[in-house]
Amino acid sequence: MSKVKDMSLAKEGIRKIEWVQRHMPVLEHIKKEYEETQPFKGITIGSCLHLEPKTINLGLTLQAGGAEVAMTGCNPLSTHDDAVAGAADLGLNIYGWRDQDDEEYYQTINMVLDHKPDVIIDDGADMIMVLHNERTDVLKHIKGACEETTTGVHRLEAMHKDGALKFPVVAVNDAYTKYLFDNRYGTGQSSFDAIMGTTNMLIAGKSVVVCGYGWCGRGIALRAQGLGANVIVTEIDPIRALEARMDGYRVMKIRDAVKEADLIITVTGNINIIHGDDFKYMKDGCMLCNSGHFNVEINRRDLEAQSTSVREVRESIEMFTMKDGRKIYLLADGRLVNLSAARGQGHPAEIMDMSFAVQALSAKYILNNDLEVGVTKAPDDIDYEVANLKLKAMDIEIDTLSDRQKEYMCSWKEGT
Numbered sequence: 001m002s003k004v005k006d007m008s009l010a011k012e013g014i015r016k017i018e019w020v021q022r023h024m025p026v027l028e029h030i031k032k033e034y035e036e037t038q039p040f041k042g043i044t045i046g047s048c049l050h051l052e053p054k055t056i057n058l059g060l061t062l063q064a065g066g067a068e069v070a071m072t073g074c075n076p077l078s079t080h081d082d083a084v085a086g087a088a089d090l091g092l093n094i095y096g097w098r099d100q101d102d103e104e105y106y107q108t109i110n111m112v113l114d115h116k117p118d119v120i121i122d123d124g125a126d127m128i129m130v131l132h133n134e135r136t137d138v139l140k141h142i143k144g145a146c147e148e149t150t151t152g153v154h155r156l157e158a159m160h161k162d163g164a165l166k167f168p169v170v171a172v173n174d175a176y177t178k179y180l181f182d183n184r185y186g187t188g189q190s191s192f193d194a195i196m197g198t199t200n201m202l203i204a205g206k207s208v209v210v211c212g213y214g215w216c217g218r219g220i221a222l223r224a225q226g227l228g229a230n231v232i233v234t235e236i237d238p239i240r241a242l243e244a245r246m247d248g249y250r251v252m253k254i255r256d257a258v259k260e261a262d263l264i265i266t267v268t269g270n271i272n273i274i275h276g277d278d279f280k281y282m283k284d285g286c287m288l289c290n291s292g293h294f295n296v297e298i299n300r301r302d303l304e305a306q307s308t309s310v311r312e313v314r315e316s317i318e319m320f321t322m323k324d325g326r327k328i329y330l331l332a333d334g335r336l337v338n339l340s341a342a343r344g345q346g347h348p349a350e351i352m353d354m355s356f357a358v359q360a361l362s363a364k365y366i367l368n369n370d371l372e373v374g375v376t377k378a379p380d381d382i383d384y385e386v387a388n389l390k391l392k393a394m395d396i397e398i399d400t401l402s403d404r405q406k407e408y409m410c411s412w413k414e415g416t
């Protein structure tokens with residue numbers, strides 16, 4: 001069963017799915033193995049992930065392993081209508097279309113839950129919240145869930161601390177082969193891909209403010225610097241602030257940074273990073289976007305309250321005219337610019353290859369192990385399997401420890 005916008009887009013969707021398949025060798029390897037071993041026979045897997053070709057390829061991998069797969073999106077703006085039409089044509093149960101309102105967004109989450117999944121793959125934890133708050137009828141079927149992103153893991157850890165979480169969750173985000181590559185290089189590249197595609201503006205010579213110097217912030221700052229920007233970082237963690245300084249960036253408080261900014265990219269996972277009087281200090285023409293979480297990092301309501309008019313001046317760019325005449329531009333409604341902008345393609349296929357390989361292996365791990373309720377990291381075995389498969393696909397060989405080296409690493413008696 002499916003609910004998509006336009007099935008006539010299926011052919012183009014399938015073309016795009018086939019393209020990413022050629023660039024996701026680790027997931028393709030797992031797909032072949034799953035075709036033989038059928039780890040998901042009789043199992044239903046429900047996902048709430050950005051609906052675009054790479055995610056469809058994860059769905060096809062789970063389906064190849066015997067699962068009934070039901071998918072919806074984790075962001076009202078990130079769905080690619082051609083890819084979901086292609087997925088429906090390929091036999092996945094898929095519910096979603098680009099530009100949903102809140103009601104439609106939660107309706108389609110509920111349509112996936114109607115399949116009574118055994119395993120959930122979530123991104124941001126919205127599906128898991130619906131399960132616990134409204135769809136407790138489905139809870140008894142759930143053996144466990146995988147969570148894709150940093151803020152989702154934080155939400156679920158907070159939920160467990162409050163004693164509210166009802167099943168085990170594997171924090172896929174916390175696998176090395178996920179956050180070191182996806183959050184850093186994926187977000188770094190895909191954010192600029194979307195910002196430049198949306199604005200057609202030059203980055204070189206601009207003052208780019210990166211709010212948050214976590215894994216995503218590091219990647220964005222690195223790419224901004226590579227494109228010739230003057231990079232400013234804001235942080236609340238003294239160690240990360242120091243790291244940003246020694247990586248070569250200027251570090252300052254947000255109130256000082258906004259005065260210099262040509263482009264601000266929030267990537268903290270936190271609320272109200274740009275809000276209130278921050279907008280008063282911005283230069284005419286300042287551009288704002290978010291690559292972090294949902295639409296809470298830039299306070300749109302505060303921006304609206306200080307403006308006299310708002311209009312879309314180019315696809316995914318709104319221009320706010322401020323009371324003093326300055327123009328401030330907001331990209332993609334303050335939602336993840338790399339996925340929500342009309343030109344947003346998400347992370348490169350080679351990156352999602354690893355993230356979704358961890359997902360596919362973690363879903364099997366949940367079924368094969370009697371995990372306790374709580375949030376656990378994906379096991380190291382999965383990380384090493386994914387890293388080894390990726391190196392192999394990239395035709396890279398590495399060294400192994402000799403017996404003498406192993407012995408030396410475990411001993412304490414030998415000195416200079």
Ligand SMILES: NC(=O)c1ccc[n+]([C@@H]2O[C@H](COP(=O)([O-])OP(=O)(O)OC[C@H]3O[C@@H](n4cnc5c(N)ncnc54)[C@H](O)[C@@H]3O)[C@@H](O)[C@H]2O)c1
Pocket residue numbers: 149150151152179182183187211212213214215216217234235236237240267268269270273291292293336337338
């Ligand atoms: N756009 C994407 O495709 C994408 C990819 C991966 C993760 N994410 C999301 O991006 C966000 C960041 O993820 P991460 O893995 O980098 O997390 P992280 O925890 O490594 O980094 C977040 C950083 O923000 C800082 N921070 C928090 N509040 C702040 C504030 N008020 N001002 C300045 N800095 C502040 C923290 O100190 C931390 O260093 C999360 O919401 C995550 O879910 C998005």
Ligand SMILES: N[C@@H](CCSC[C@H]1O[C@@H](n2cnc3c(=O)[nH]cnc32)[C@H](O)[C@@H]1O)C(=O)O
Pocket residue numbers: 049050052054055074075123124148149150151173182186190292293294295336339345346347348352355
């Ligand atoms: N659902 C929330 C939470 C953040 S999504 C961030 C996650 O998106 C994932 N992601 C980034 N690019 C892609 C992509 O192209 N396809 C599918 N997922 C992606 C990435 O792994 C990251 O952890 C929101 O929309 O605001």
